[in-house]
Amino acid sequence: MSDVIAPTFAAREAVPPASAVAEGRAVRWGLIATAIVFLALFLVLPLFTVFAQAFSRGVAAYLDAFREPDAWVAIRLTLLVAAIAVPFNLVFGVAAAWAIAKFEFPGKSLLITLIDLPFSVSPVVSGLIYVLLFGSQGLFGGWLQENGIQILFALPGIVLATIFVTFPFVARELIPLMQEQGNAEEEAALTLGASGLHAFLTVTLPNIRWGLLYSVLLCNARAMGEFGAVSVVSGHIRGLTNTIPLHVEILYNEYNFVAAFSVASLLAGLALVTLVIKSILEWRYSDELAAGARH
Amino acid sequence: MHDLSLDVRAGELLGLLGPSGSGKTTLLRIIAGLDFPDRGRILFGSDDATGLPVQQRAVGFVFQHYALFKHMSVADNIAYGLNARKRADRPAKAEIKRRVGDLLDLIRLSGFADRYPSQLSGGQRQRIALARALAVEPRVLLLDEPFGALDAQVRKDLRRWLREIHDRTGQTTIFVTHDQDEALELSDRVAVLNKGRLEQVGTPDEVQEQPASPTVLKFLGDSVEVEALVEGTGGQARVLVNGRPTPVAAPANTIGPVKLYVRPWQLQFAEAHDQHLAGTVRSSYRSQGRQRIEVEHLDGKVLVVEDFDGERYEAGRAVGLRINGGYVFA
Numbered sequence: 001m002s003d004v005i006a007p008t009f010a011a012r013e014a015v016p017p018a019s020a021v022a023e024g025r026a027v028r029w030g031l032i033a034t035a036i037v038f039l040a041l042f043l044v045l046p047l048f049t050v051f052a053q054a055f056s057r058g059v060a061a062y063l064d065a066f067r068e069p070d071a072w073v074a075i076r077l078t079l080l081v082a083a084i085a086v087p088f089n090l091v092f093g094v095a096a097a098w099a100i101a102k103f104e105f106p107g108k109s110l111l112i113t114l115i116d117l118p119f120s121v122s123p124v125v126s127g128l129i130y131v132l133l134f135g136s137q138g139l140f141g142g143w144l145q146e147n148g149i150q151i152l153f154a155l156p157g158i159v160l161a162t163i164f165v166t167f168p169f170v171a172r173e174l175i176p177l178m179q180e181q182g183n184a185e186e187e188a189a190l191t192l193g194a195s196g197l198h199a200f201l202t203v204t205l206p207n208i209r210w211g212l213l214y215s216v217l218l219c220n221a222r223a224m225g226e227f228g229a230v231s232v233v234s235g236h237i238r239g240l241t242n243t244i245p246l247h248v249e250i251l252y253n254e255y256n257f258v259a260a261f262s263v264a265s266l267l268a269g270l271a272l273v274t275l276v277i278k279s280i281l282e283w284r285y286s287d288e289l290a291a292g293a294r295h
Numbered sequence: 296m297h298d299l300s301l302d303v304r305a306g307e308l309l310g311l312l313g314p315s316g317s318g319k320t321t322l323l324r325i326i327a328g329l330d331f332p333d334r335g336r337i338l339f340g341s342d343d344a345t346g347l348p349v350q351q352r353a354v355g356f357v358f359q360h361y362a363l364f365k366h367m368s369v370a371d372n373i374a375y376g377l378n379a380r381k382r383a384d385r386p387a388k389a390e391i392k393r394r395v396g397d398l399l400d401l402i403r404l405s406g407f408a409d410r411y412p413s414q415l416s417g418g419q420r421q422r423i424a425l426a427r428a429l430a431v432e433p434r435v436l437l438l439d440e441p442f443g444a445l446d447a448q449v450r451k452d453l454r455r456w457l458r459e460i461h462d463r464t465g466q467t468t469i470f471v472t473h474d475q476d477e478a479l480e481l482s483d484r485v486a487v488l489n490k491g492r493l494e495q496v497g498t499p500d501e502v503q504e505q506p507a508s509p510t511v512l513k514f515l516g517d518s519v520e521v522e523a524l525v526e527g528t529g530g531q532a533r534v535l536v537n538g539r540p541t542p543v544a545a546p547a548n549t550i551g552p553v554k555l556y557v558r559p560w561q562l563q564f565a566e567a568h569d570q571h572l573a574g575t576v577r578s579s580y581r582s583q584g585r586q587r588i589e590v591e592h593l594d595g596k597v598l599v600v601e602d603f604d605g606e607r608y609e610a611g612r613a614v615g616l617r618i619n620g621g622y623v624f625a
Contacts, residue, residue, distance in 0.1 A: 184358050184360060184362035185362050185363075185364055185365075187329055187349075187356070187358070187362065188356065188358060188362040188363075188364075188424075188427075189364075189375065189379070190329075190349045190350055191327055191328075191329070191349055191350075191352075191354055191355065191356040191428070192375050192376030192379055192427065192428075192430075192431055193350045193351075193353075193376050193379050193380060193431060194350065194375070194376075194379035195350065195379075198379055202364075202375075202379075203364055206364075206366045207365065207366065
């Protein structure tokens, strides 16, 4: 047999393709090159430009941008807004994901759709919603004015807009994760005598911890970087209601490019740090997901 | 689920047997307090547990897919129920450790305390799940298709092992299965469920020898339906097939045409003067010292005959069959 088959193979002398879906070399390199050029042009170059511009007049000029009191106010406000909006969305997201993944109830698909709403609505519209609700001509405007409560052009408005824009992150991430994990471990904990809260703390939370951290990270990045919705409700009061993105815009509009890019570099840095932590989490988290699937 | 009443005796190993969708898992979950019935009551001894939440029912539940806590070591998994107790009822750390050690000995996984579930095989995981359920000293142990996710060989070993554990602990146990062999081998008594109804409860011998309904009979093994006739009354009643009497006992107060259910091993090849049925061999195969022969009856119905592995029956051969036993339902 073998001396019949061997010449046939020798005559062909072709290397068999590594797999059925493998393309020719030209196609492969073409695709890779396209992707790299695209990435360089649209992602790496802008990021580089931010830092290049920020440091274009040296480190001293870069630091000067942060000596301005308005910059500090913007940074503090951004941190404060994130510090309120992220925990709120964490609680809401976990609650919503829990309800959707573990229970059947009427209106469930409607709730899932609603959670996605902020992703599909333009941030400007998200901001305008609050103007329509709380502005002086708005639905609750009169009542709020009578009672001396300031929501628009103040911290509450900015926080509300930020919460609105960022609330899908945690829920969206946790719903598929919790759905995949199912109820069995919680049920096991309950049959063993654990209270609902004890089961949640000792079983549910540890099972979703990486997914939760990951989603909080993304939520935080978006909360700090949100421009559109916040821009509508903040009123751009310098040294009072400007967040970092709004401060950058003002500096830029005043042709103060070095300062604008210096402050912008903070956001770019935040993005880079987020990216690194996200990669680390994805690495840990995929491990855990795989363990869940093996189970 | 329909109305049903099931009495589980203390210390027994009861098998809930039924096809998928028969309501056996639902029944088990209702007993556990994981699901709640629209009406009816659950009694543990003389205590009414109907309104009790799952935590207070003191049941041990073992899930088909183990449901071990992935992020906890084996020892922490087993100790979970003890650690979840209120401080006043919680045993001391040393006591918990001792109990976990004893349970690990019982399930013969003594060296595995510090492993994680992902490092264990399916059979080992299910043993850990059992130890975890036993740790809280439940009033009743509930097993939901405990071997359903395991390979055939592991499943056999674990069956024997579960029976041993039960004999040693005397723990009242209810387990759910759709595997007749498993139920018949393991149980003290078997409860057969179908479409949310309780068809029969009895020892493995009882349900096999006196099935209460065609459903029970069909579910417990292969059978064929044969047209038969009941003739005579009282002590004279006989079951005839094609005019020839069979040794099958006739049901009381029934006369006229009936359906006779026959197991493969109740059919025997016979000469023309002795046969109830005639047909041609369609196919045959051998397995484990037995031969199973499919015979096509004259009316097109396929009969399965089980024969000890003697003479080979080739396809196309004309044969006669004698009925040595069977079941008729009133």
